[in-house]
Amino acid sequence: MKLSDTFKHRIVIDRNKDTTDYVDACMLFLETLVLDPADEKRKSDLKRLMQILENKYPPSRIHSKKRAFFDMEIIPLMRDIAPEDCYFGLHPNDENLYGFWEKSLLLNQQCHGVESG
16 A cells, blocks of 8 residues: 555654654554555554564664664565655655655756766
8 A cells, every 4th residue: 555645755753853763663653554454464563573572682682673673674664655656765865864755856866966976
């Protein structure tokens, strides 16, 4: 399921302001959404896996485990539900912002970099 256009340019994580980690911020965001049944199952599976991680690893190791969880589990779901013609990831001009950005922003930055390089 793709999110509607109202989610274009939606910031999910602002590393300048958010004190929660990426996983927690994304999980809180996902909780606000009603997805199709397949993506709801993925969301439910993510919650279950996150609970397993938090119970299995000591605080000294949880950060690296959550970072891997973010990269391997959360980002793929967020990319799959991104609005049409958008991607989920870092903003091309501000690497402190994770969100849903129009692919044209990324293409414009790449083209600009080629022209000025």
